[in-house]
Amino acid sequence: MLLSESESENNFNLTHQPKKSTLAKNTSAILATNLSKHVGDGANKIEILNNLGLEVEQGESVAIVGSSGSGKSTLLALLAGLDVPTAGAVEVAGQPFSTLDEDARAAMRGAQMGFVFQSFQLLPTMTALENVMLPMQLANRKDAKQMAMATLEKVGLAERLQHYPKQLSGGEQQRVAIARAFAPQPAILFADEPTGNLDITTGERIIDLLFSLNLQANTTLILVTHDVQLAQRCRRTLTLQHGRLSAI
Amino acid sequence: MSLNFNLAWQQLRSQWQAGDLRALVLALVLAVSSITAVNFFTYRIAAHLNNQGGMLLGGDAVIIADHAIPPQYRVEAKQHSLQSASTLEFASMAIKADKNILAEIKALDDNFPLIGDFDVQFSAEKSVQNVRTRPAKGEVWVEPRLANALNLKLGDQLELGATQLKVAGILLREPSRGGDIFSFAPRVMMHMDDVPTTELIQFGSRVKYQLVLAGNAEKLKQFTNKMTPNLQRGERIEDVKTARPEIRSALDKAETFLGLSAMVSVVLAIVAMLLASAPYVARSQEAAALMRCFGASKANIENIMLIQTAMLAAIGGVAGCLLGYLVQFGLAHFAGKLFLESLPAPNLTPVAMGLLLSFAILFAIMLPHIRALKNIPTIQILRRNFVLTPNKIWMNYLPVIIVITLLIFLLAKTSKLALAFLAGIFGICLVAGVLAYGLALMLHRLSQNNIFDNIISLGMGNLKRRLGLSIAQIIGFSLGAMVLMLLVMIKTDLMQSWQSSLPVDAPNRFIVNIQQNQVEPVKKFVSQISPSESNPQVFAMIRGRLLEKNDLPINAEMFTEERAKRLVSREFNLSSAAEMQTDNKLLEGRWWRADEAAAPLLSLEFDIAQALNIKLGDSLTYDIAGSKITLTVASIRKVEWDSMRANFFAVTPPETLAQFSASYMTAFYLPKSQDNVLNSMLQQFPNFTVIDVASIMNQVRDIMSKLATAVSFVFGFCVLAGVAVLYAALVATRSVRLQEASLLRAFGASRRQVTLMLLTEFASIAVLASIVAVLVASGLSYYLSRYVLDIGYQFNLPLALSVLVLALIFIPLTAWLVIRGYLNVAPKQLLNSI
Known part of the structure; x- marks a missing residue:
């Protein structure tokens, strides 16, 4: 069920150091607590994220903005379990996530998460249909083909199923990537600068598509972007600066 | 220049460390070593024959005839200030008491040998003596195997035809028999003057008469020029160069055959190098782009690339020659004692050939890229993800095709053979390619039928997704397996059909x-x-x-x-x-x-x-x-x-x-243990010559088997070159595989699933490569058995299964070893685009 804007506003809480006890029923889609990420040692130590906290409710859309090198991609990687924090923890749907081993995190990603990347990341050797089927095949879903075809139709590429990425325009490639992200019906969608490689007009169309699908599927959307207009379309916009998040 | 040199060296080193060059250098080393190993080996045999030429003749030249040599030849030789000696050779039975053996008898006059000497043991107590004399009248020298067969001791009497001669020496080495692979019967040396008393030379006896000559080379040449037009039928002059034509022609054939076998590996290695050069060229483009931005001229870029190519060719050439040098010991070992005496040490001629090959192949591969790199507009270099394809495809491959064709013509010696080889290799590649294409499409269709687990289907489907590369890998591996299979099949079939076609009581x-x-x-x-x-x-x-x-x-x-x-x-x-x-x-x-x-x-x-x-x-x-x-x-x-x-x-x-x-x-057919019956008949009829064909056939089989082993050693290179194609294809697809692995992990695939997918892809390549190898090798073997060798053909199932099992172990394992690093890569790098 899609939450109304007023309802959802009351349902999220942002704090640098969220206290678990104050959270209602642990129903957050993602909960990051005291998250830190350092690289290097001693004098060479660089703190990318410092004791950061974030709670995102189910169905919420959150934009994370920040200057280059502010650690946006690191945060996204930690939230999606693509990397592990130096300190702190991430929970997904109330379950421990960052403390799991890599294969267990991968399994959880497969079951609950979808991704849209800046440079599309379509496999050049696979057709549009095969690219979209891929995450569902990995989850051993028997309806992979039907789901993929239906989603490609939704993004307006029903005629391009057998085309390879190099036969598609940039906008079409990103539509395939969006179809790939939504087809398995993930609970959480991570979008990493989804319009970064597109011109303004195409970028706007892609954003419309992304939000319309998000609305239909009630997916939690966590989006990293430079694009202020894009960020404004999310319910919340957070800025990452000096390793910490702050609300705009 | 030294700046260019330093930059070239620095970049080469960093590219080596990044792993972009390994597959390229490995394939180059393989190509060079397969050719040099064969050349080292054949040059050693040729050198052996040349060294032994004079020794084999017992002089500088010899007139050979199937009848007594006219006395005026000797007179003529004397007039040319040449020394001369007469010998005659024939086969006869040597008998002692109830034992006999076929011997090759050589009778010598007082002048023999003109060149060389004998190793003879004159008494059991004394050590072997090196002598330059001949048996005295009434005496013979015999080889140890004859002494053993007849249980002869020094001082015993040996019966030759109608006479008996005293065994005065055990002959351990003679100049005129320096290691003859075709002499099966042991030697008896006697004096020329004793020949009439044996009464062995009668009408129709096959006797080889020789007049051995030695002297000044110029005089000998004059003599040869004068005599050659006047020689009668059945007479010929041989000198060191023309001696042993049968061995020389066998050697020529072996050299061509081994050279062309090695060429199969060279062609495969070149395919591997073409694939492996892609990441090196891409990396060089990045470096060139940067240097052009910083003000480097076209000439700078070109020089750096030329220097790098020369450095790589030198490294690959030297390493290949070293490896080839080591491998030729293996070849000489497997050829066994085809040559009784040890072969002379290898000379350095093949090194020149190896280095030349290394430079020719590498420059043929790199020159089109260097040309393209030099001529690229700077603005294009600055574009992100630029693709550098200013050359037409055929221009990229033309130099390589020219080099391969020239090499084949050089190795084949005749244009007919070269064209046949080119057509053969092209035909086999075409057949293998069409088969691989059809099988890969079938496999892809099969993978879409929901029969298999999704991960396995994805792995199987990868073959079609990278169709060109998959076909190159299948051809590469199957060509290597094919030549080895063909050799084993033909050898086994030939031996088996030979043995089975002979009834148990076939004449022996x-x-x-x-x-x-x-x-x-x-x-x-x-x-x-x-x-x-x-x-x-x-x-x-x-x-x-x-x-x-x-x-x-x-x-x-x-x-x-x-x-x-x-x-x-x-x-x-x-x-x-x-x-x-x-x-x-x-x-x-x-x-x-x-x-x-x-x-x-x-x-x-x-x-x-x-x-x-x-x-x-x-x-x-x-x-x-x-x-x-x-x-x-x-x-x-x-x-x-x-x-x-x-x-x-x-x-x-x-x-x-x-x-x-x-x-x-x-x-x-003489049943076993019936030798005494035969011996008693021979005592009754001493003029009979008995030839033990069974033992001769065994020796022929032994030689064939040794040669086949030596040849399969060369073919081993083809398999290695097939593996190099596999490796190079993996290296060429490294970046896309890295992307795949990270993406799969991001979408929730476990490490096990990613590994399973990879193993499935390469197990599929193994199965298809085996099927192609078995089909083509069996087809060729059928054709050769049926129409060339005229023997029965039988499908060799155990061999086919062995190839399949070995491929199923070897190919996925190689792939896993090369790619396992990518499987552990953290998928977060996909997010680095921010």
């Missing part, structure tokens, strides 16, 4: 030199000893020389083929028979009727008719003991020479040659 002894009055006792003896031969056949042998064809003189100069020249210039045996032998097959014409028993007809064996260009109905004039007889070719026969039965090139009706005196021969 020939008796030759039987005189007419001895025919009946021999028949009686054979039917007693060999009950299956109730009516043993004894064949007449009449020596004749072919003089004319259709009334026109025929001579060696009319033929280019060595065998034909030899056949025309020597005498050969004519036989006569009323019925055609059961193992012969009539190809043309008809066999004679009973009423044609004395007709001037002739039946010729197919191969000799072809070699001498003789057709059905031709009339042939022979010289038999000074008389001319003209016969008409009435039929052409095919003869199963490996049936071990006595067979003849030329056969006449039974009465046609009745007026000529003949010697006779027979073939029979």
Whole structure:
């Protein structure tokens, strides 16, 4: 069920150091607590994220903005379990996530998460249909083909199923990537600068598509972007600066 | 220049450390080492033959004849201030008490040897002596194997024909026999003056007369030039260069064959290098782009790339030559004791060839890229993800194709063979490619049928997704496996069919030199000893020389083929028979009727008719003991020479040659432990020569087997080159595989799933490569067995299964070893685009 804007506003809480006890029923889609990420040692130590906290409710859309090198991609990687924090923890749907081993995190990603990347990341050797089927095949879903075809139709590429990425325009490639992200019906969608490689007009169309699908599927959307207009379309916009998040 | 040099070296080092160059260098080393190993080996044998040439002759040159050498030749030699010595060689039985053995007897005059010396042991107590003399009159020297066979001791008497000679020495080495792979019978050395008393040389005896010459090279040349046009039929002059033509021609053939076998690996290695050069070129483009932005000129870029290519070629060339040098020891080892004496140390000629090859191949691959890199507009270099394809595709491959073609022409020596090889390799690649394409599509269709687990289907589907590369990998591996399989199949089939085609009581002894009055006792003896031969056949042998064809003189100069020249210039045996032998097959014409028993007809064996260009109905004039007889070719026969039965090139009706005196021969099966019966007959008929064909055949089989092992060693390179193609294809797809692995992990695939997908892809390549190898090798083997070797064909299932199992272990394992690093890569790098 899609939450109304007023309802959802009351349902999220942002704090640098969220206290678990104050959270209602642990129903957050993602909960990051005291998250830190350092690289290097001693004098060479660089703190990318410092004791950061974030709670995102189910169905919420959150934009994370920040200057280059502010650690946006690191945060996204930690939230999606693509990397592990130096300190702190991430929970997904109330379950421990960052403390799991890599294969267990991968399994959880497969079951609950979808991704849209800046440079599309379509496999050049696979057709549009095969690219979209891929995450569902990995989850051993028997309806992979039907789901993929239906989603490609939704993004307006029903005629391009057998085309390879190099036969598609940039906008079409990103539509395939969006179809790939939504087809398995993930609970959480991570979008990493989804319009970064597109011109303004195409970028706007892609954003419309992304939000319309998000609305239909009630997916939690966590989006990293430079694009202020894009960020404004999310319910919340957070800025990452000096390793910490702050609300705009 | 030194700046360019330093930059080139720095970039080369960093590219090596990044792993972009390994596959390229590995393939280059393989190509160079396969060619140099073969060259080192064949050069060693050639050097051995040259060194031994003088020794083999016992002089600088020799006049060889099948009749006594005219005395004026010796006079002529003396007039040219040349030293000369006479020898004669023939085969006969050497007997002691109840034992006998076929020996190669060599009689020497007082002047022999002119060059070289003997190693002889004159008494059991004394060590081996190096002497430059010959056995005294009344004495012989014998080889140890003859002494062992006859249980001879020094001082014993050895019976040779009608005389007995004292064993005065054990001959350990002689100059004229420096390691002859074709001499099967042990040597007996005697003095020339004792030959008449043996009474062994009679009419029709096959004797090799030699006049050995030594002296000043210029004088010898003058003598040779003067004598050569005046030589009579059956006479020839050999010098160090022309000595042992049969070994030389065998060596030439072996060199060509091994060279072309090595060429298969070179072609595969070049394919691997073309694939492996992609990441190196891409990385070089990045470096060039940066340097152009910082102000480097086109010439700078070109020079740096040229220097880098030369450095790589030098490194690959030297490493390849070193590896080739090591491998040739293996070749020499597997060739075994084909040559009794140790081979001379390898010389450095093949190193030059190896280095040249290394530079030629690498520059052929790199030059188009260097040219493209140099001419690229700077603005294009600055574009992100630019693709550098200013050359047309054919231009990228043209230099490589030219180099391969030149190499093949160089190695094949004749353009006919080179074209056949090019067509062959192209044809096989085409067939393998079409098969691989069809199988990959079938596999893809199969993977879409929901029969398999999704991950396995994805792995199988990867073959079609990278169709070009998959086909290159399948061809690469299957070509290597194919040549090895073909060798094993042909060797096994040949040996098996040879053994199985011989009945258990196939003749294992020939008796030759039987005189007419001895025919009946021999028949009686054979039917007693060999009950299956109730009516043993004894064949007449009449020596004749072919003089004319259709009334026109025929001579060696009319033929280019060595065998034909030899056949025309020597005498050969004519036989006569009323019925055609059961193992012969009539190809043309008809066999004679009973009423044609004395007709001037002739039946010729197919191969000799072809070699001498003789057709059905031709009339042939022979010289038999000074008389001319003209016969008409009435039929052409095919003869199963490996049936071990006595067979003849030329056969006449039974009465046609009745007026000529003949010697006779027979073939029979001597059961084991019946040697004493044979020996007692030989004491009765000392002029008989018994040939133990079974032991000769065993030696031939042994030599074939050793040669096959040496050849399979060379073919081992083809398999390695196939693996290099696999490796290079993996390296070429590294970045896309990295992307795939990270993406799969991001979408929730476990490490196990990613590994399973990879293993499935390469297991599929293994299965398809095995199927292609088995199909093509079996097809070729069927063709060769059926139409070339004329032996039965049988599908070799155990071999096919072994190839499949080995491929299934080897290919996925190699792939896993190369790519396992990517499997653990953290998928977060996909997010680095921010």
